[in-house]
Amino acid sequence: MTALNLKLLRDLWHMRGQALAIAAVIAGGVATLVMSLSTYDSLVASRDLFYRDYRFAEVFTRLTRAPEAVAARLAETPGVERIETRVVAVVKLEVAGFTDPVTGVLSSLPDTGQPLLNTLHLKRGRWLTPYSGDEVIVSDTFADAHGLHPGDRIHAVIHGKRKALTLVGVALSPEYVYQIAPGAMFPDFKRYGVLWMGRNALAAAYDMDGAFNNVSLTLTPGAEAQAVIDRLDGLLARYGGIGAFARKDQFSNRFLSEELKQLQTTATVFPSIFLGVAAFLLNVVVARLIATQREQIAVLKAFGYRPLAIGWHYLKLVLTVAFLGVAGGVALGAWFGQGLAGVYMELYRFPYLHYVLNPGVIAIALGVAGLAAASGTLVAVGRAVRLPPAEGMRPETPVVYRATLLERLGLQRLLSQPTRMILRHIERRPLKSLLTVFGIACAGGLMMVGNYQRGAIDFMVDIQFRQAAREDLAVGFIESTSGRALFELAQLPGVRHVEGFRDVAANLRFGQYHYRSAVYGIQPDGILHRSLDRNLRPVQVPPGGIVLTDHLANNILRVKPGDLLTVEVLEGRRQVLQVPVLGITKQYLGVSAYMRQDDLNALLREGHVVSGAYIGHAPDAAADLYARLHARPRVLGMVAHAAAIRSFYDTLGEFVLFFNMVATLLAATIAFGVVYNSARIALSERGRELASLRVLGFTHGEIAYILLGELAVLTLAAIPLGFLVGVGLCGILVVVFESDLYRLPLVLEPYNFALSALVVTVSAVISGLLVWRQLGRLDLVGVLKTRE
Amino acid sequence: MADNTAECVFRAKGLTKIYRMGEVEVHALRGIDLELFAGELVVLLGPSGSGKSTLLNILGGLDTPTAGEVFYLDRNLSAAGEEALTGFRRDHVGFVFQFYNLIPSLTARENVSAVTEISKSPMRPEEALRLVGLGERLDHFPAQLSGGEQQRVAIARAIAKNPAVLLCDEPTGALDSATGIVVLEALEKVNRELGTLTVLITHNAGIADMADRVIRLSDGHIVEERRNAVKKAACELSW
Numbered sequence A: 001m002t003a004l005n006l007k008l009l010r011d012l013w014h015m016r017g018q019a020l021a022i023a024a025v026i027a028g029g030v031a032t033l034v035m036s037l038s039t040y041d042s043l044v045a046s047r048d049l050f051y052r053d054y055r056f057a058e059v060f061t062r063l064t065r066a067p068e069a070v071a072a073r074l075a076e077t078p079g080v081e082r083i084e085t086r087v088v089a090v091v092k093l094e095v096a097g098f099t100d101p102v103t104g105v106l107s108s109l110p111d112t113g114q115p116l117l118n119t120l121h122l123k124r125g126r127w128l129t130p131y132s133g134d135e136v137i138v139s140d141t142f143a144d145a146h147g148l149h150p151g152d153r154i155h156a157v158i159h160g161k162r163k164a165l166t167l168v169g170v171a172l173s174p175e176y177v178y179q180i181a182p183g184a185m186f187p188d189f190k191r192y193g194v195l196w197m198g199r200n201a202l203a204a205a206y207d208m209d210g211a212f213n214n215v216s217l218t219l220t221p222g223a224e225a226q227a228v229i230d231r232l233d234g235l236l237a238r239y240g241g242i243g244a245f246a247r248k249d250q251f252s253n254r255f256l257s258e259e260l261k262q263l264q265t266t267a268t269v270f271p272s273i274f275l276g277v278a279a280f281l282l283n284v285v286v287a288r289l290i291a292t293q294r295e296q297i298a299v300l301k302a303f304g305y306r307p308l309a310i311g312w313h314y315l316k317l318v319l320t321v322a323f324l325g326v327a328g329g330v331a332l333g334a335w336f337g338q339g340l341a342g343v344y345m346e347l348y349r350f351p352y353l354h355y356v357l358n359p360g361v362i363a364i365a366l367g368v369a370g371l372a373a374a375s376g377t378l379v380a381v382g383r384a385v386r387l388p389p390a391e392g393m394r395p396e397t398p399v400v401y402r403a404t405l406l407e408r409l410g411l412q413r414l415l416s417q418p419t420r421m422i423l424r425h426i427e428r429r430p431l432k433s434l435l436t437v438f439g440i441a442c443a444g445g446l447m448m449v450g451n452y453q454r455g456a457i458d459f460m461v462d463i464q465f466r467q468a469a470r471e472d473l474a475v476g477f478i479e480s481t482s483g484r485a486l487f488e489l490a491q492l493p494g495v496r497h498v499e500g501f502r503d504v505a506a507n508l509r510f511g512q513y514h515y516r517s518a519v520y521g522i523q524p525d526g527i528l529h530r531s532l533d534r535n536l537r538p539v540q541v542p543p544g545g546i547v548l549t550d551h552l553a554n555n556i557l558r559v560k561p562g563d564l565l566t567v568e569v570l571e572g573r574r575q576v577l578q579v580p581v582l583g584i585t586k587q588y589l590g591v592s593a594y595m596r597q598d599d600l601n602a603l604l605r606e607g608h609v610v611s612g613a614y615i616g617h618a619p620d621a622a623a624d625l626y627a628r629l630h631a632r633p634r635v636l637g638m639v640a641h642a643a644a645i646r647s648f649y650d651t652l653g654e655f656v657l658f659f660n661m662v663a664t665l666l667a668a669t670i671a672f673g674v675v676y677n678s679a680r681i682a683l684s685e686r687g688r689e690l691a692s693l694r695v696l697g698f699t700h701g702e703i704a705y706i707l708l709g710e711l712a713v714l715t716l717a718a719i720p721l722g723f724l725v726g727v728g729l730c731g732i733l734v735v736v737f738e739s740d741l742y743r744l745p746l747v748l749e750p751y752n753f754a755l756s757a758l759v760v761t762v763s764a765v766i767s768g769l770l771v772w773r774q775l776g777r778l779d780l781v782g783v784l785k786t787r788e
Numbered sequence B: 001m002a003d004n005t006a007e008c009v010f011r012a013k014g015l016t017k018i019y020r021m022g023e024v025e026v027h028a029l030r031g032i033d034l035e036l037f038a039g040e041l042v043v044l045l046g047p048s049g050s051g052k053s054t055l056l057n058i059l060g061g062l063d064t065p066t067a068g069e070v071f072y073l074d075r076n077l078s079a080a081g082e083e084a085l086t087g088f089r090r091d092h093v094g095f096v097f098q099f100y101n102l103i104p105s106l107t108a109r110e111n112v113s114a115v116t117e118i119s120k121s122p123m124r125p126e127e128a129l130r131l132v133g134l135g136e137r138l139d140h141f142p143a144q145l146s147g148g149e150q151q152r153v154a155i156a157r158a159i160a161k162n163p164a165v166l167l168c169d170e171p172t173g174a175l176d177s178a179t180g181i182v183v184l185e186a187l188e189k190v191n192r193e194l195g196t197l198t199v200l201i202t203h204n205a206g207i208a209d210m211a212d213r214v215i216r217l218s219d220g221h222i223v224e225e226r227r228n229a230v231k232k233a234a235c236e237l238s239w
Ligand SMILES: Nc1ncnc2c1ncn2[C@@H]1O[C@H](COP(=O)(O)OP(=O)(O)OP(=O)(O)O)[C@@H](O)[C@H]1O
Pocket: A391, B019, B020, B021, B026, B027, B028, B046, B047, B048, B049, B050, B051, B052, B053, B054, B055
């Protein structure tokens, strides 16, 4: 081992505390990267495997009813590889001991053998017995939510008739990876379930003997999905086909893709911020660290070591630390990643998690950390090497101190000698002080990024459910109904307010942009369901046109008020209408298009009909009301909002909690690493000076005050700056996280700020204590005898 | 070794060094003409700020003159680039600094190795340390050595590469006279046994008695140059 390498090892050992702190900063950044990207890669890999292994279909369509004979004609359509017809029924479910309304989807399985497409992964129990009359397999989310086991019985209201069903198996399906009721904002595993039943039995109960109302198919290699969809629509138009759609528009898959896209954004943006900040801090810390070695660099140079050799020496030192950080970060990230992927698995039901840690991710981590460390080192070594050695070895020429601003203002009498030393030291090297402040501020900012989501989600949900959609219950009818139905609802005990609405599935089109959604006809003067203006104040929907959610108008369809929007109705007479856009409404959750109900009815050339109603009721009337509504044959589905919010928090709570915990932990690690390093470097820069002061008779406390006082001043300055950085970083998140599903508002709660300040302060206090201890062990004789 | 047939190792003509600090110009050297010969032991005397260190640093290739020329053998140091100066220092010069400048994380032996590892025909580090009387302290860290011992490690480090010139800037400046004499003995021994041209800066006129030649600087000029008829041994000195 060469002397220089020995020096390297000993230096590393000597500065192990600092090395660990630097490694922690890198590890924090790298762990975020590895966690996010590996989670994303794993979910995509698991999804792709699931879709392939369980033959997820590529094109889907629904229709009113077609005789089975039509299936043969569909199968002959060019481009179709495999086709499967099914009976699918939306039903009301009853689970013993659960009074809330439960909506279910009953989907048929072949009476013998396995389905051709969308096969099930049986988790527990067994398959249906051939031609069984009452056996069902239920989705695992629903079974888990209600604690249902094979052998249990539940009831379903199919087509108005109540039927007892026996649960025999619990399964997962590629069609329902993301289980969310149509029209709902969040998954609600208790109030929405998917069930599978033998084709014969279901057809008998649903009045579909010898017929089907659902088609799924796969494409021959090279076939164009759109061409097949067009042919399919042509064939099924007279059977009430609602328009076929490709896999990308399939409900579960679309949500899943959206969420994965979201996750991908998280996986790029979050780590970019974390790693970027870590890289910056690393750079600053390393540069200062190297600067403290300037005399040694000068000696090496005086003895004829070439700048390159010296640079390489320090590079090895720093890269060792960086490598340590990356290794720790990868291990930590992989661990968190598995945890996070596990949490996602609660939300997205895959039969297995295929955990992937791409070598590319590690390469990125190594590259970024290495580059940040190397650039910091080389710049600092370069600076030290450029000094003539003669100068490098001279004790650093006493810099020109000046009286500080405060003193020049005549306040010096208020300042003690040590305080003056602190202020002069800060003022003497403004750039260094600024970098320290900015570094700590970045760490504080990261803390805010780590735990900002919770408050944003609270705000979002509050606006959505307490300002816009204030109904307690949304009721959907089996088919559009005369407005008189509303009076009947209003008569029910406990009902305080009823507002009818009319919704219709439609494709919204403007120029090259289009979006498949629904148009909601609501009451202009409604008090339950309202649209909000830019300032989140309720506004009436103006007559004679359509109002769009800001995200839908600005980012998806790119229309402005005044433009004419094409509305292709997907139901009934399938009109294509031109509707003027009259306004933009602010909405954080989902996207919608609103009209006045009478306007929509007029456009559709229908009288005063409603497709559902929003209900406000007395809180204690809920159970009774649910039961009464459940008993009404025309009422198809109910969504209870309070329940929806609660279930949303149940599902999301765990996820957000985990993510917040990890992000906060990593941000705190980075914060501590930065603050501790700042303190340690200050100590090594000024150890001599402080030891001399001790020799002159200053006490331990006095010199600690000089050193730590500076740290305290810089930390205090960094906290508010950190708030600014945090707001900025959260602002970036808000922009990149915009999606159909939700747009996070930029709202920061006091606790976001408090936590940031707290972590920075605690880091500073701990660092201060550690440095205090080191100051106590300051080797007065040694420091004066040897020169570092 | 005062004989005039000796090879001329350093030849300086009109050496000038001006430090600029903003408005102020400091003339550290104001036209120095000088020749130094192989095997000589030369003492540089002069009041503080007279330019001794500046001159020594320029001779050793640590610094470059503002004007004038300095040759090492037939190599023009004043025109040499950074890379050439590094090579020159690596191959030919040993330095001893007033503040020792040992690497604190390396033992005595390793401090010497750090230099011998990059030189062409070095002696063994142990040998160099024995020459300065530290054969027993090989594995001590700088912090475990006294000032004089540290300075002797610095001398061992400087001579271990068998340099052609040994440049010492106040090697005894921080030492008491007894320790100083031990250090000077080490230098004298190297000069005598290895024939190394040795230039020694000191504030101490007493030390001048051990030199072949004494050069006195004042305010950037050479104000006196004399040859010692009799050279005292280091152990006979006192101050
Ligand atoms: N880097 C520098 N910048 C500005 N002035 C300098 C610098 N180095 C030396 N000087 C000035 O040059 C002059 C000569 O300095 P030098 O260090 O050569 O003196 P010296 O004779 O070695 O003094 P001492 O005996 O105190 O070590 C002094 O006035 C000094 O202030």
